[in-house]
Amino acid sequence: xKNIKIKVTLFSVSLLxxxxxxxxxxxxxxxxxxxxxxxxxxxxKEKHELDKNVNEYREDIRIENKExxxxxxxxxxxxxxxxxxxxxxxxxxxxxxxxxxxxxxxxLGDSVTNGGNVPLRMSYPYQLFNLQKKKGGxxxxxxxxxxxxxxxxxxxxNLLKDNIHSFKPDIxxxxxxxxxRFNPVGRKPPEEEKGNFLSELAYKFNSVLHELxxxxxxxxxxxxxxxxxxxxxxxxxxxxxxxxxxINYDWMQKAYAQVRKKNWDEANKYLKELKPDLRKELFFxxxxxxxxxxxxxxxxxxxxxxxxxxxxxxxxxxxxxHFSDVIVKFPFFFPLANEDNGIMYYLNWAISFQxxxxxxxxxxxxxxxxxxxxxxxxxxxxxxxxEIYRDYEKSMKHIQDTRIENLRNIVKYANKRNIKVVFxxxxxxxxxxxxxxxxxxxxxxxxxxxxxxVFKKLVERDGRLKWFEDDEHPTPAGYKVMADNVxxxxxxxxx
Numbered sequence: 001x002k003n004i005k006i007k008v009t010l011f012s013v014s015l016l017x018x019x020x021x022x023x024x025x026x027x028x029x030x031x032x033x034x035x036x037x038x039x040x041x042x043x044x045k046e047k048h049e050l051d052k053n054v055n056e057y058r059e060d061i062r063i064e065n066k067e068x069x070x071x072x073x074x075x076x077x078x079x080x081x082x083x084x085x086x087x088x089x090x091x092x093x094x095x096x097x098x099x100x101x102x103x104x105x106x107x108l109g110d111s112v113t114n115g116g117n118v119p120l121r122m123s124y125p126y127q128l129f130n131l132q133k134k135k136g137g138x139x140x141x142x143x144x145x146x147x148x149x150x151x152x153x154x155x156x157x158n159l160l161k162d163n164i165h166s167f168k169p170d171i172x173x174x175x176x177x178x179x180x181r182f183n184p185v186g187r188k189p190p191e192e193e194k195g196n197f198l199s200e201l202a203y204k205f206n207s208v209l210h211e212l213x214x215x216x217x218x219x220x221x222x223x224x225x226x227x228x229x230x231x232x233x234x235x236x237x238x239x240x241x242x243x244x245x246x247i248n249y250d251w252m253q254k255a256y257a258q259v260r261k262k263n264w265d266e267a268n269k270y271l272k273e274l275k276p277d278l279r280k281e282l283f284f285x286x287x288x289x290x291x292x293x294x295x296x297x298x299x300x301x302x303x304x305x306x307x308x309x310x311x312x313x314x315x316x317x318x319x320x321x322h323f324s325d326v327i328v329k330f331p332f333f334f335p336l337a338n339e340d341n342g343i344m345y346y347l348n349w350a351i352s353f354q355x356x357x358x359x360x361x362x363x364x365x366x367x368x369x370x371x372x373x374x375x376x377x378x379x380x381x382x383x384x385x386x387e388i389y390r391d392y393e394k395s396m397k398h399i400q401d402t403r404i405e406n407l408r409n410i411v412k413y414a415n416k417r418n419i420k421v422v423f424x425x426x427x428x429x430x431x432x433x434x435x436x437x438x439x440x441x442x443x444x445x446x447x448x449x450x451x452x453x454v455f456k457k458l459v460e461r462d463g464r465l466k467w468f469e470d471d472e473h474p475t476p477a478g479y480k481v482m483a484d485n486v487x488x489x490x491x492x493x494x495x
Contacts, residue, residue: 103171105128105169106171106173107128109156110151112147112178112472113175113176114149115479127480131487152177152180153406156174156176171420171422173422173486177437183345246302249299249302253329253330256295307322323346327347327369331369334376334381348385366385396432400436403436411444422490423449424482447490454481455474455481458481
C-alpha cells in the first residue's frame with residue numbers, strides 16, 4: 001500500500017512538472033516567434049516607400065482644411081527609424097534602433113486605441129510619437145500601441161499581466177471599458193453568488209485555465225476535430241455584394257430548416273440557389289457528423305456582413321432585428337461560437353444605440369430558443385447572454401461594477417511595479433465607461449485625459465462627421481486630437 005502511494009505521488013509530481021515545463025516552453029516559443037516576426041516586419045518596412053494610404057489621407061485632410069485648422073494639419077508620415085506592429089490577436093512593437101528613450105509608453109485598450117478603422121499611422125499612439133518631433137526638443141517617449149479591438153477591461157488587464165516582461169512600461173495609457181457591454185469574457189458571477197465560496201473558486205479557476213497555452217492548444221484541437229479535412233480548409237466564401245449576401249442568407253435559412261427535419265433532398269433544392277462556391281461547400285448527404293459546424297462558418301460571414309452594413313449606415317434598429325432573428329433561425333451560434341460570439345457582440349452593441357427595440361424584445365427571442373431548441377439553451381454562451389437580458393438594468397449595473405473593479409486592478413498592478421498610469425476617457429459619449437474611467441482616476445489621483453469634453457466642443461463647432469467615422473471611432477483627424485490631448489498631459493507630469 002505504501003509503495004502504491006509513493007508511485008502515485010511520484011507520478012502526480014512528474015505530471016505536474018511536465019505540464020509546467022510544457023506551459024513555460026510554449027510561452028517562450030511564442031515570445032521568440034513574435035520577436036522574429038516583428039523584426040522581419042521592421043526590416044521589410046524599411047525597404048518600402050512611404051505608405052500611400054497616409055499620403056492620401058494627408059491630401060484629403062489638406063483639402064478639407066480650408067481654414068487652416070491646426071488639428072487637421074501635418075498628419076504624420078512614416079518615420080523610418082520607428083515603426084509599430086499592430087496585429088489582429090497580439091500587439092508587439094518593433095525595436096527602436098540607435099536611440100535610447102527616457103520613457104517607454106504602452107497604450108492599452110480596445111479599437112479606439114488600436115485605431116482599427118484607419119491606417120496604422122493614423123492611430124493615436126503612433127501620432128503621439130510623431131507629435132514629439134513637431135513640438136521640438138528631446139524625444140523622450142517611445143510609444144507602443146497595444147490596443148486590441150473588442151478587448152474589455154478584463155482582457156486588457158490580463159494582457160498587461162501576461163506580457164509585463166515584454167512590455168516593460170514606464171507609463172501606461174489606459175482607455176478601456178466600453179467593450180465590457182458587448183464582450184462578456186471574464187465577467188464574474190452575479191452579485192447574489194459572490195458569497196458562494198465554491199462559485200467564486202470555480203470562476204477564478206476557469207479564468208486561470210482559459211489563459212493557459214496548453215488549454216488553448218487543447219481547445220483548438222477540439223474545435224478542429226469536429227471538421228472534415230475539406231472543411232478545415234474552408235475560407236470564408238461569400239461576396240462583398242450586400243444584395244447577394246442577403247439572398248444567400250435567405251436560402252441558407254430555408255435549407256437549414258429542412259436539415260433539422262432531415263429532409264436532405266429538400267434542403268439541397270434550396271442550396272442550388274446559392275452562389276456556386278457556397279453551394280459546393282454546403283451540399284448535404286445525410287452522413288455528416290456535425291451539420292451545424294458545416295453551416296456555421298459560411299452562414300456567419302453573410303450574417304455579419306448584412307448586420308455590419310446596417311450599423312455602418314447608422315441603422316441600428318434593423319441591425320437589432322436582424323441579429324435577433326438570426327439567433328432564433330441559427331441557434332447553433334451559441335455552442336459553436338463559444339465565448340467569441342460575434343453575433344451577440346454586435347447585437348449587444350446595436351441595442352445600445354437605438355430605442356425602437358427594448359431588451360425585452362431580445363429576451364423574447366431567447367425564450368423562443370429555450371422552447372424550440374432546448375439543447376442550445378443549455379450552453380454556457382446562451383446562459384451568459386440570457387442573464388444579461390433577463391434583468392437588463394441589473395446586468396448593466398453589474399457590468400459597471402465589474403468594469404470599475406478591473407480598472408482598479410490595472411492601477412494596483414501597475415502601482416506595485418512603480419509604473420505610472422494615465423487614464424483617458426472616450427471621445428464619444430459612452431457615459432458609463434467614461435464615468436468609470438474618471439471615478440477610478442480620481443480614486444488613485446491619476447493624470448486624466450479628458451477627450452470627451454474636447455470632442456464635444458469640436459463637434460458643436462464643426463459637426464460630427466469631421467471628427468467621428470461612426471458612433472465610436474474617430475477620423476484620422478480625431479485621433480490627432482487624442483494624441484494632442486495625451487501629449488499635453490504627459491508634458492506636465494512629474495517624471
